Amino acid sequence: MLTIHGTCPDSRDKLRPGTLGTEGAFPDDIVWIDLLNPTPEEDKRVERHLGISIPTREEMHDLEPSEIIYTENGARYMTARVICQSDTIVPVLADVTFILTDKALVTVRYDEPGAFTIFLNRATKPGGCGQQPEAVLDGLIEAIVDRAAEVLRGVGDKIDIASRRVFAGRGQDVERGGVYQLVIQKIGQYEHIISNVRESMVSVERVLLFLSANYTRPKKAQTGFSAEWRSAVRDVQAIEEHAAFLSNKLQFMMDATLGLVSIEQNKIIKLFSVVSVALMPPTLIASIYGMNFKTMPELEWQWGYPLAIGLMILFAVLPYLFFRWKKWL
Incomplete structure (x- = not known):
């Protein structure tokens, strides 16, 4: 044009x-x-x-x-x-x-x-x-x-x-x-x-x-x-x-x-790391009592199962309280 x-x-x-x-x-x-x-x-x-x-x-x-x-x-x-x-x-x-x-x-x-x-x-x-x-x-x-x-x-x-x-x-x-x-x-x-x-x-x-x-x-x-x-x-x-x-x-x-x-991503990764650490003791207890050995004295205990469950809960709560005390959570 x-x-x-x-x-x-x-x-x-x-x-x-x-x-x-x-x-x-x-x-x-x-x-x-x-x-x-x-x-x-x-x-x-x-x-x-x-x-x-x-x-x-x-x-x-x-x-x-x-x-x-x-x-x-x-x-x-x-x-x-x-x-x-x-x-x-x-x-x-x-x-x-x-x-x-x-x-x-x-x-x-x-x-x-x-x-x-x-x-x-x-x-x-x-x-x-x-x-x-x-x-x-x-x-x-x-x-x-x-x-x-x-x-x-x-x-x-x-x-x-x-x-x-x-x-x-x-x-x-x-x-x-x-x-x-x-x-x-x-x-x-x-x-x-x-x-x-x-x-x-x-x-x-x-x-x-x-x-x-x-x-x-x-x-x-x-x-x-x-x-x-x-x-x-x-x-x-x-x-x-x-x-x-x-x-x-x-x-x-x-x-x-x-x-x-x-x-923010580091916060998420830190949370996953803390959760993993907190679950390590319960996982260890569950792994021990999950072994299939014939001679295990705890297998004959009447209160063995509740004791194992209690230990797993206790060792899951203790790391959580420790991390909160350190202000890592």
């Missing part, structure tokens, strides 16, 4: 969504061309209009690290990984290519990250976006960074809830395979989201560093965006530090959860 956005005559700080017919020419005021799951025909139309090459989905996915950011025929090609489907259990990273030219910004994507929806809602309102390709790129990157920060904040809140469940849980939950198993599964899901956010921010940071170091303001542009991009770099680095903090917190939760599980 090919979507165009042009300047708005009644305002200098918002975009105007437009439509383009099958064979219609691109208007002169277009500053942003968004390609979502584009067809080969749509790619060719944009290539003819701007004199650039649009990468295919396979080319975007198979890019070498040295080819993620490059300049060709005066156009800057930048591919970033943007977090997508963050509201699901397992979010994914979507490859998005930004092509910055003097005429317009072109975005090529094969998924629908939430950051694009956020930016579209913002850019069509007064004060939402400037009417330059660089302003659109700056706004998109800002929306991507804001979305990543929002995702991390949500994960942080969920981690706090899981932490309370871990340290307020009861030992019986281990025996039932309850809360600890669920928490470990959640920790894995949260770590996956955090790692995706960090990977996304690393790619966005590379784009921002490239723009800050290699961007030259076009003659028609009234202001530059180097300062905004340098500020965005600091925001990205702050998000990366927050992601590292949450990752360390998850590691602590994992260690604490496994430690609590181990403690």
